Amino acid sequence: xxxxxxxxxxxxxxxxxxxxxxxxxxxxxxxxxxxxxxxxxxxxxxxxxxxxxxxxxxxxxxxxxxxxxxxxxxxxxxxxxxxxxxxxxxxxxxxxxxxxxxxxxxxxxxxxxxxxxxxxxxxxxxxxxxxxxxxxxxxxxxxxxxxxxxxxxxxxxxxxxxxxxxxxxxxxxxxxxxxxxxxxxxxxxxxxxxxxxxxxxxxxxxxxxxxxxxxxxxxxxxxxxxxxxxxxxxxxxxxxxxxxxxxxxxxxxxxxxxxxxxxxxxxxxxxxxxxxxxxxxxxxxxxxxxxxxxxxxxxxxxxxxxxxxxxxxxxxxxxxxxxxxxxxxxxxxxxxxxxxxxxxxxxxxxxxxxxxxxxxxxxxxxxxxxxxxxxxxxxxxxx
Numbered sequence: 001x002x003x004x005x006x007x008x009x010x011x012x013x014x015x016x017x018x019x020x021x022x023x024x025x026x027x028x029x030x031x032x033x034x035x036x037x038x039x040x041x042x043x044x045x046x047x048x049x050x051x052x053x054x055x056x057x058x059x060x061x062x063x064x065x066x067x068x069x070x071x072x073x074x075x076x077x078x079x080x081x082x083x084x085x086x087x088x089x090x091x092x093x094x095x096x097x098x099x100x101x102x103x104x105x106x107x108x109x110x111x112x113x114x115x116x117x118x119x120x121x122x123x124x125x126x127x128x129x130x131x132x133x134x135x136x137x138x139x140x141x142x143x144x145x146x147x148x149x150x151x152x153x154x155x156x157x158x159x160x161x162x163x164x165x166x167x168x169x170x171x172x173x174x175x176x177x178x179x180x181x182x183x184x185x186x187x188x189x190x191x192x193x194x195x196x197x198x199x200x201x202x203x204x205x206x207x208x209x210x211x212x213x214x215x216x217x218x219x220x221x222x223x224x225x226x227x228x229x230x231x232x233x234x235x236x237x238x239x240x241x242x243x244x245x246x247x248x249x250x251x252x253x254x255x256x257x258x259x260x261x262x263x264x265x266x267x268x269x270x271x272x273x274x275x276x277x278x279x280x281x282x283x284x285x286x287x288x289x290x291x292x293x294x295x296x297x298x299x300x301x302x303x304x305x306x307x308x309x310x311x312x313x314x315x316x317x318x319x320x321x322x323x324x325x326x327x328x329x330x331x332x333x334x335x336x337x338x339x340x341x342x343x344x345x346x347x348x349x350x351x352x353x354x355x356x357x358x359x360x361x362x363x364x365x366x367x368x369x370x371x372x373x374x375x376x377x378x379x380x381x382x383x
Contacts, residue, residue, distance in 0.1 A: 006347055009324040010140045010298045011191035013341030019195055023249040030244050036235035038251040043232055045254035050185045052177040055205040058228050061243040062200035064167040064188035070223045071163050071186045072098050074212045080131040085116040089141035089327050094134050101219055112142045113288045118150045125158050132161045137169035138295040141327040145295035149180050156181040161208055171257055172269040172297045172340045183208040194341035195253035198246040269296040272339050272348055275378035279352040279371035288334050297340040315361055319354035345379055
């Protein structure tokens with residue numbers, strides 16, 4: 001077997017052996033008791049992770065893009081307008097999905113590396129009536145983390161539903177649905193949950209479910225949440241064959257999160273983010289994302305002069321660490337490093353040490369050990 005590499009792209013994130021083991025178990029009946037128990041537990045755990053006491057959770061075969069589609073299709077009725085706040089590539093995608101189904105979608109875009117301000121949102125909501133407002137919590141292309149609690153305070157008095165794309169945030173950054181007034185959190189299995197990819201995941205508030213039930217139909221079959229609701233409540237029923245092994249693996253991922261403690265997990269993500277960025281800064285990297293909206297789940301590092309993207313990422317992979325290149329206008333200028341899910345301190349230090357070696361191989365000299373030393377000061381709480 002080829003040497004296993006540390007996967008620090010912005011998802012999928014590294015998968016623990018105990019989670020992979022569930023994926024490798026013999027496939028069981030999709031309406032049998034083993035599958036049913038895991039799906040029920042995953043639904044309950046998922047609602048705990050996003051702090052939703054009421055409402056409904058859905059775990060369906062598909063990707064995060066399907067979650068985005070399902071969220072819009074089940075909340076935007078014909079003739080209604082939706083507003084999308086975009087911090088980058090994936091916010092723009094949300095608007096594209098809505099328009100693909102003929103929805104009336106307005107888009108507010110921030111400069112890459114920043115976020116739409118709450119004031120901009122408030123002004124937009126005074127100018128038009130929107131029934132749905134949607135935002136990406138952390139845009140995977142830009143590393144920008146939106147102030148969703150502030151947005152929610154502005155959206156709620158208007159009566160609009162508030163949708164949060166948590167694909168690069170849920171399980172790593174707080175999303176307190178009930179307390180903040182979030183109506184939909186959509187996400188996927190492969191990022192902060194630390195499970196293999198293949199599942200579209202959503203949680204809807206009671207208000208959002210009432211909205212779907214008030215709509216006579218939606219322009220979809222597989223994506224109609226009312227077709228999935230009976231299965232989420234009773235997995236022995238059948239609508240469409242689910243990803244049995246992936247769901248059982250995802251259930252294990254939710255157990256890992258709750259065993260760590262969700263608040264502890266949030267703190268760890270913040271700690272590791274600060275440590276990694278301290279290490280990168282010590283090596284001369286800067287960041288695409290403004291310091292006011294840095295995400296705890298990934299960093300978008302701008303190359304120092306003289307470092308070529310493909311050569312760097314190729315050599316870094318040879319050292320045992322895989323990171324992602326930039327998207328769209330940032331291609332060739334940045335690399336994106338994920339630090340989410342079940343990452344460990346040892347992995348953080350290994351990644352920074354390997355990065356320093358990579359720069360040295362490319363002729364970029366830095367103080368030996370500077371990155372790891374900077375990260376350790378953060379990890380150990382030293383000044």
